[in-house]
Structure formats: structure tokens, C-alpha cells
Amino acid sequence: MPRLFDLLRQHNLYPSKALGQVFLEDPLVMDSILSILSPGPTDQLIEIGAGPGLITKKLATQAASLVAIEIDPKFRPLHEALFASLERPPLMIYQDARKVNYQDLVEPGQGRLLVFGNLPYNLTTDLILTALAGLPQMSQALFMVQEDVRDRLTARPGSKAYGTLTVASNLFGSWRFEMTVSRKAFYPQPRVTSALLSLLPSSHESDRALAADRRFHRFLTGLMQYRRKSLANALKESGAWPGDERGRPLLDAFLKEDDLPPGLRAESLTPGQLARLFRLMT
Numbered sequence: 001m002p003r004l005f006d007l008l009r010q011h012n013l014y015p016s017k018a019l020g021q022v023f024l025e026d027p028l029v030m031d032s033i034l035s036i037l038s039p040g041p042t043d044q045l046i047e048i049g050a051g052p053g054l055i056t057k058k059l060a061t062q063a064a065s066l067v068a069i070e071i072d073p074k075f076r077p078l079h080e081a082l083f084a085s086l087e088r089p090p091l092m093i094y095q096d097a098r099k100v101n102y103q104d105l106v107e108p109g110q111g112r113l114l115v116f117g118n119l120p121y122n123l124t125t126d127l128i129l130t131a132l133a134g135l136p137q138m139s140q141a142l143f144m145v146q147e148d149v150r151d152r153l154t155a156r157p158g159s160k161a162y163g164t165l166t167v168a169s170n171l172f173g174s175w176r177f178e179m180t181v182s183r184k185a186f187y188p189q190p191r192v193t194s195a196l197l198s199l200l201p202s203s204h205e206s207d208r209a210l211a212a213d214r215r216f217h218r219f220l221t222g223l224m225q226y227r228r229k230s231l232a233n234a235l236k237e238s239g240a241w242p243g244d245e246r247g248r249p250l251l252d253a254f255l256k257e258d259d260l261p262p263g264l265r266a267e268s269l270t271p272g273q274l275a276r277l278f279r280l281m282t
Contacts, residue, residue, distance in 0.1 A: 004187050007052055011078045015188055019072060020120030023051045024144070026185035030055050033116065036178055036198060037142055039063035042111030046135065047090075048097045048127055049117050053079050056090055059116065066090040067105045069097045098126055102134030112139035121146050125165045128199075129217055132172050136212035141199040144181065150195045158268045164220040171271040172211035173201040210275050219278050223266040231255075234266045240281055250280045 004025040008014065015021040024030065033055060039045050039062045050056045050068035052075055060066045065088065070079075073094040083089040093100060097117075106113060115138050119127050124145055131141055145153075153175050155161035169175065178196040183189045202208055210216050222238030223231075232251055235241040242250070254277055255262060269277065 004052060004054060007054075007078060007082070011081075013052070013074060013078065016072065020122055021051065021072070022118075022120070022186045022188060022190050024055055024118055024181075024185060025187045026181075029181055029185045030058055032179060033142065033196070034058055034062065036196065037114050037116060037140065039114055040111060043114055044107055044110040044112070045114045045116065046102065046105060047116050048131065049119060050079075050090075050092070051075070051118065053082050053090075055116075055118070057082055057086065060086055060088060060090045063114070064088075064110060065107060067093060069093045069095060069100055071096050098123075098130050100130075100134065102131075106135070106137070113137055114139060115141035116143075117141075118144040121149070124149050128165060129168060132168060132212045133214055133217070136172075136208055138201060140201070142178070142196060143199070144194055144196055146190070147180065147193040147195050150177065150197060153197060157270055158265075162267055163224050164217055167220050167271045167274050168211045168217055169199060171202070171207050171275055173199050173208070175199055207272075207275065210278070215282070216275070216278055219282070220274065223274075227265060227267040229265065230263050231266050231269075232262075235281065242281055247281070254280055 004023055015023065039059060041064055043063050045059055045063040045066045047056055047059065047066065047068040050070040056066065056068045060083070068090045070092065076094065079092055113135065115131055115135055117127060128143065152161045152163065152165055153169060155166045176198045178198055181194040181196060183191070183193055219240055222240055223234050226234035226237045229237065235247065235251070241247045255264065258273060
């Protein structure tokens with residue numbers, strides 16, 4: 001495997017600060033990613049954010065098919081050279097991952113559907129929610145995120161880090177911490193440590209479907225904008241309140257079922273409770 005720095009220099013390429021580009025170059029960490037995902041000869045893999053493509057090439061040698069999405073088209077010549085020797089080269093999509101129609105990329109009849117992404121910090125929430133919405137049938141996702149994002153993914157109700165990403169992803173499935181990744185594993189070196197976490201889908205199809213629903217994401221974001229207000233006020237301020245004639249009886253029944261206090265805040269509700277509230281109010 002060629003060194004990342006040499007590859008970039010050969011093609012006169014430089015990481016973009018505007019895109020938050022930080023590239024994984026440690027072969028041991030790449031091997032760990034392969035081991036965690038363990039793509040087999042019948043599995044399909046979708047990579048969000050391919051960058052220069054070193055881990056992409058490794059993944060492509062094991063999966064039945066690989067679709068890699070990269071927003072920066074300057075990597076195209078590098079990719080063409082890097083993947084030229086592969087028996088099954090990845091299908092490269094040079095597009096903003098938030099705007100891709102993922103269902104057009106999924107091949108029916110394949111084995112497991114696996115997702116991997118080395119996510120830029122400023123787009124972590126958007127890209128994980130995009131993966132939930134676009135690939136609800138995934139068997140496993142593995143994301144490289146900054147270490148402090150781990151706290152947001154696993155936050156408890158009522159905590160400052162608890163929000164839309166926490167609720168939707170934990171309704172979809174459960175997070176499993178895999179490993180800490182040193183900043184020295186990347187080029188250029190970021191200022192913070194990273195972490196690899198797997199998202200393992202729930203066996204409850206209805207929960208996965210709701211967690212993938214963009215309307216539910218908007219509902220959560222609206223409530224969390226008024227997280228310090230009472231639940232009733234948060235529903236009204238966010239526009240989720242269906243009106244006093246319908247809303248008050250529905251909210252009262254919701255609170256009574258779980259023996260919750262009238263002044264409860266939205267940030268105190270569990271993902272399951274927020275899912276039930278959404279279903280009641282829509």
C-alpha cells in the first residue's frame with residue numbers, strides 16, 4: 001500500500017480545510033476497520049467520505065461490491081490510478097453525501113449491507129442522520145468520529161449532549177464503542193483524538209423505520225430547540241402541537257401512561273417515549 005503523503009504529492013493534492021479533510025493513514029487502524037466490519041464475498045458496502053481512497057481500496061478487495069461517495073472531485077485521477085489493478089473496483093460517486101439517493105445504489109439480493117464513514121466533525125450529525133434515512137436496511141454501520149461525539153451518541157436523557165442525533169440513532173439501534181484512534185493515525189493530524197463506534201440496528205422494524213423518518217428528525221430538532229421549556233410549551237413553540245382540542249387530551253394521556261409529571265421537559269424523555277409522543281401528535 002503506497003504512503004498517503006506520497007500519493008497526494010504525486011497528484012499535487014492537498015487536504016481542504018474548508019471541507020474538514022483529515023485522512024486516515026495508519027494501516028493498523030485500517031486493518032481494525034476491516035476486522036470490525038468483516039465484509040464477506042456476498043456483502044455490499046457503502047462508504048461515506050472516501051477521501052484519497054486507501055481504506056476504500058482495502059474494503060473493495062473483500063466486499064462483493066463497494067460504492068464510495070466523495071464530495072471532492074479532485075481525487076478522481078488519484079482514484080483511477082489507485083483502483084486500476086482491482087478486480088472489482090469501487091463505484092465512485094462524486095457528490096455531497098447528504099444529497100445522494102442511497103436506495104438507487106443498493107443492489108437487491110446481496111448479503112449484508114454495511115456502511116462505513118470517516119466523518120468530518122462539522123457534518124457528523126447530518127451524515128449519520130442521512131445514513132439512517134437513506135439506508136434503513138443496513139446490517140451495521142461503523143463511523144469514525146471525534147472522541148467528544150461519542151458522548152453525544154450515548155448521552156442520557158436530560159444531559160446537555162442529549163439531542164436529535166442521540167434519540168434517532170438510539171431508537172434505530174445501539175452504539176458499540178470499538179476503539180480509540182490516536183490523532184497520529186491521520187494526515188494532517190487533527191487536534192483531538194477520534195473513536196470508532198458501530199451502530200447495530202434494532203430488531204424492532206417499526207422503531208428503525210421511525211428513526212429513519214425525516215419528519216421524526218424535524219420533530220426532535222424542534223423540541224430540542226425548546227429543551228428547557230415544559231413539554232407542552234415545547235410542543236407549541238416548535239409547531240408540533242396539533243391544537244388545544246386534540247393536543248391537550250393526547251398529552252395528558254401520554255403523561256398519565258408513563259406516570260410523568262405535567263411540567264416535564266422534552267429533554268427528559270427517552271427515545272422510546274419521544275417515538276410514542278411523535279406517533280400520538282402526528
